Amino acid sequence: MSEKKFEPVIVGFFCNWCTSAAADLAGTSRLHYPPxxxxxxxxxxxxxxxxxxxxxxxxxxxxxxLGGCHPGDCHYITGNYKxxxxxxxxxxxxxxxxxxxxxxxxxxxxxxxGPKFARVMNEYTEYIRNKGPSDFKYLDSxxxxxxx
Amino acid sequence: xxxxxxxxxxxxxAFEKGLIEAVMAPAATKDSYTYALITKKEDVDKLTPIxxxxxxxxxxxLRRITRLKKSERKLLAILRPxxxxxxxxxxxxxxxxxxxIIVLSYDCPGTIHARTFKYEPTTAEELLGEIKKGGKSNKxxxxxxxxxxxxPIPNVxxxxxxxxxTDEPVFFALxxxxxxxxxxxxxxxxxxxxxxWVEEHRKRREExxxxxxxxxxxxxxxxxxxxxxxxxxxxxMCPICFCKECFFEDRxxxxxxxxxxxxxxxxxxxIRLPTDKxxxxxxxxxxxxxxxxxxGLCQQACPMDIPLYRLFGIVGNELQKVFNYKPGVNDxxxxxxxxxxxxxxxxxxxxxxxx
Ligand code: SF4
Ligand code: SF4
Ligand code: SF4
Ligand code: FES
Numbered sequence: 001m002s003e004k005k006f007e008p009v010i011v012g013f014f015c016n017w018c019t020s021a022a023a024d025l026a027g028t029s030r031l032h033y034p035p036x037x038x039x040x041x042x043x044x045x046x047x048x049x050x051x052x053x054x055x056x057x058x059x060x061x062x063x064x065x066l067g068g069c070h071p072g073d074c075h076y077i078t079g080n081y082k083x084x085x086x087x088x089x090x091x092x093x094x095x096x097x098x099x100x101x102x103x104x105x106x107x108x109x110x111x112x113x114g115p116k117f118a119r120v121m122n123e124y125t126e127y128i129r130n131k132g133p134s135d136f137k138y139l140d141s142x143x144x145x146x147x148x
Numbered sequence: 149x150x151x152x153x154x155x156x157x158x159x160x161x162a163f164e165k166g167l168i169e170a171v172m173a174p175a176a177t178k179d180s181y182t183y184a185l186i187t188k189k190e191d192v193d194k195l196t197p198i199x200x201x202x203x204x205x206x207x208x209x210l211r212r213i214t215r216l217k218k219s220e221r222k223l224l225a226i227l228r229p230x231x232x233x234x235x236x237x238x239x240x241x242x243x244x245x246x247x248x249i250i251v252l253s254y255d256c257p258g259t260i261h262a263r264t265f266k267y268e269p270t271t272a273e274e275l276l277g278e279i280k281k282g283g284k285s286n287k288x289x290x291x292x293x294x295x296x297x298x299x300p301i302p303n304v305x306x307x308x309x310x311x312x313x314t315d316e317p318v319f320f321a322l323x324x325x326x327x328x329x330x331x332x333x334x335x336x337x338x339x340x341x342x343x344x345w346v347e348e349h350r351k352r353r354e355e356x357x358x359x360x361x362x363x364x365x366x367x368x369x370x371x372x373x374x375x376x377x378x379x380x381x382x383x384x385m386c387p388i389c390f391c392k393e394c395f396f397e398d399r400x401x402x403x404x405x406x407x408x409x410x411x412x413x414x415x416x417x418x419i420r421l422p423t424d425k426x427x428x429x430x431x432x433x434x435x436x437x438x439x440x441x442x443x444g445l446c447q448q449a450c451p452m453d454i455p456l457y458r459l460f461g462i463v464g465n466e467l468q469k470v471f472n473y474k475p476g477v478n479d480x481x482x483x484x485x486x487x488x489x490x491x492x493x494x495x496x497x498x499x500x501x502x503x
Contacts, residue, residue, distance in 0.1 A: 081487035092470050098363045136366065140370065140426045
């Protein structure tokens with residue numbers, strides 16, 4: 001009867017010093033966050049060239065998240081400011097070509113913000129679930145729907 | 149005296165006065181124009197300072213000359229306005245050492261696509277004839293027709309040569325260095341009115357943004373790139389893509405086991421080979437789009453005639469608007485080298501702004 005609901009795959013690039021710790025904290029505090037999130041631990045939000053986020057989308061992720069320390073709190077002092085510029089760049093490139101920029105998300109989540117981590121992951125997963133699958137993975141393929 | 153003869157006389161005088169020890173400028177070859185470096189007054193006549201073809205970006209040549217060490221000799225470089233903006237941009241990226249270099253730039257009549265020129269040659273004089281009357285030839289490249297800064301601008305390079313709307317070319321200083329140089333040459337600075345001429349370019353540019361921008365996401369980009377050979381010529385000719393080791397040439401990233409190819413083909417209902425073609429162009433936009441200078445050499449380099457400048461020029465403009473940045477026109481730091489603590493909040497969180 002009811003169709004199986006679409007379950008998005010969301011790749012998270014999470015800073016070791018904050019968002020990754022928040023994910024652990026959410027886990028130990030028994031706060032639920034969805035299994036749709038596939039975390040990758042990085043040493044700082046600034047180590048992620050957005051080309052890797054694009055690659056994740058092309059590999060079939062429906063969305064990607066970059067999680068870093070709050071402004072002023074980066075372990076390497078200014079890494080997250082540079083990361084924010086890069087996110088601004090990738091989102092602008094996507095938007096101006098007519099892709100969905102909302103499939104790239106930047107969030108500041110500190111190591112003590114387990115509840116925020118759980119809330120953001122739940123909300124974003126729900127948001128992407130409602131949007132439906134990304135067609136980005138079909139870029140340079142023979143598949144996907146013809147879209148006008 | 150033609151503009152080119154006048155510039156050659158300028159060079160000879162500068163050699164004689166000991167103000168320069170070398171010149172970098174275009175020189176004619178059988179089918180095109182190369183950049184040439186000369187160190188003797190006697191070699192000046194081999195040059196065509198204002199050439200109808202831009203086979204390379206001259207700033208890229210200056211980068212090669214000063215890559216390891218500053219210029220050992222006093223070098224006069226003749227650059228088109230887009231090349232002198234590239235020069236400025238590459239100085240900011242520490243790719244060119246400007247010491248000992250004097251840049252002279254001129255009101256640009258545009259250049260012919262290098263391949264078109266090979267089969268239907270033209271002269272600089274023909275192109276110059278149009279701008280003296282305040283117009284522009286319609287044979288020139290797309291990037292030249294919609295050029296945002298077709299004239300020398302203050303503090304970009306050192307000496308300007310005005311050619312628009314004037315029968316007699318006029319020299320003017322763009323920097324202190326240039327002012328001193330002209331004074332030492334005994335040349336009176338002059339003026340010409342190029343404002344309306346520049347304005348026409350910008351109007352064409354605005355219309356071009358609207359008309360030619362690539363829309364429609366996946367389909368739009370795939371169609372735009374459908375004949376791309378993945379040869380990377382566009383990157384190789386791009387003066388802003390100066391990385392010693394380009395990410396997109398890294399075999400450790402882009403070599404895959406066969407299972408990967410098959411899984412993709414399963415998952416995506418067939419894949420196009422070679423892979424990572426669109427990724428290369430999107431990646432290049434991400435890496436250097438904020439500093440795209442608008443020389444259009446990517447487009448000229450494309451063996452498949454993909455109008456790449458529509459991708460880089462138009463998306464580049466969107467990127468530059470985000471950072472309120474104009475590459476190569478002033479001393480602002482390139483966006484990828486800089487940040488503010490309080491900015492870009494609209495890109496944080498899902499709907500802009502963070503708690
Ligand atoms: S992307 Fe094209 S137009 Fe822009 S700087 Fe590079 S070669 Fe020139
Ligand atoms: S594409 Fe990126 S890595 Fe390659 S040369 Fe250009 S800026 Fe450098
Ligand atoms: S030069 Fe043309 S064919 Fe070669 S990679 Fe660039 S767009 Fe593709
Ligand atoms: S260390 Fe967490 S963002 Fe830099």
